[in-house]
Amino acid sequence: MRSAWLAFEYYGEFYPSMAVMLAVRDLNLTMKDVELDPAGRVRIGAIEIPTDRAFRMQPAFFADISGETFAMYSAADVLDGKVPPAALKDKLVLVGPTATGVGARFATPLNVQTPGVELLAHETASILDENWYLRPGWAPWVTALLIVLVGLYLAWLLPRLGAALGVTLSAVLLVALLAGGLVMLIGMHLWVELATPALLVLAGHVLLSTKRLLVTEEEKETISKESAETNKMLGLSFQSQGMLDLAFEKFRKVPLDDDMMEILYNLALDYERKRQFSKAANVYEYMARHDPNYKDIQTRMERAKTAGETMIFGASLSGGTAGTLLLTDGARPTLGRYEIIKEIGRGAMGTVYLGRDPKINREVAIKTLALSQEFDENELAEVKERFFREAETAGRLTHPNIVTIYDAGEEHDLAYIAMEYLEGTDLTPFTKPDKLLPKVAVLKIVGKVAEALDYAHSQGVVHRDIKPANIMLLKKNRTVKVTDFGIARITTSSKTKTGVVLG
Structure with a gap:
């Protein structure tokens, strides 16, 4: 004006x-x-x-x-x-x-x-x-009052409204102020300064909306970071418990950066240890999207793909001449929590490995039963049930002359039993005429075996396969150990191989 x-x-x-x-x-x-x-x-x-x-x-x-x-x-x-x-x-x-x-x-x-x-x-x-x-004397007071009311609206009411309702109400106020000013100016020739309150409504709404947007984006970013950290921690927890698939699922929800590359690399190594080479290759492929030259993932990815097609683990004598394949330059494979160190024997139904329990650094012998290779599909459920039932029965036996059972489980395509590692030899070599033991030694061995069997019978367990091959004589202190309790019963109805140790 x-x-x-x-x-x-x-x-x-x-x-x-x-x-x-x-x-x-x-x-x-x-x-x-x-x-x-x-x-x-x-x-x-x-x-x-x-x-x-x-x-x-x-x-x-x-x-x-x-x-x-x-x-x-x-x-x-x-x-x-x-x-x-x-x-x-x-x-x-x-x-x-x-x-x-x-x-x-x-x-x-x-x-x-x-x-x-x-x-x-x-x-x-x-x-x-x-x-x-005409600018009435009351016009400045009206303008000041409207500025105060608009300020209260912006400071108290608008922040409590939703986005849609806030925009609608602000638009109504803006139009009302501008229209009221024009009506008084054109129709009544009264000049009341309503442009300032109208501009305050517009500027205040824009500023508050911008602040709300920035705060929302900041909260989203904070939530995203917290969510990423939560998924990372959950993934690490799942990984430590051996639930690698769940761990990978959580890790995929975390932005891929250098820190995650190291975590994913370790996850892929865990997959290799568990002989899940195709899944290890999938992890390496996922990592390659971020950095295809990270460490040796290209070499490991190709090797894992090949291993996934050719790896044979836990093969038996009846399974052909193929042996255990371990990834060169890779981490040792695992069964459950046990690291596989080397193969120490092979029986009719599976392979025996020297393993290590990393939690207590104890060496164990691990007998494996390759279920998918040794049994038909209709026999698989029955064999698994018998295997774990007999392993549980043998695990109840605690005697100085009976091999100790530590653990039993199933992983991927293998059933396994972890037991006391015995460094010695069975009595089979001493059955030859030129290597017979002295009578006194034989009597001591028979006595210890009898004590072991008596204890087992008292626990309701019948060995059913006592023979020189199932009696170990330890090198260190010449202690006698009876082995293969209950395991032979599995092969009696499924795959009988007379005179051959199961596992």
């Missing part, structure tokens, strides 16, 4: 503006007919103009539909008689420069480059037509 001074103070004296002087002349009045009211009014004859205490009014600006304001004629055309006298008769004529670049220019609601003489015409016409805008 543009203001126009109607009077100027100069050394204690007030002088009328050009617009006032023109209006006085047009109304055939004198300057004595002009009164200045310090309360904020200027009277020109019968015309009373509301102003502020500095005698400023808010003039109206006039234009037709095409945007034309006042009739303008070139001074040269007037002097040359090209403008008919009737066009200027009984008119208030103002003379001044209007050409671009000549004279002062002012910004008005109609034009940002309004010539000074045209601005004077608008001010004069506003006085003569008694057409001006």
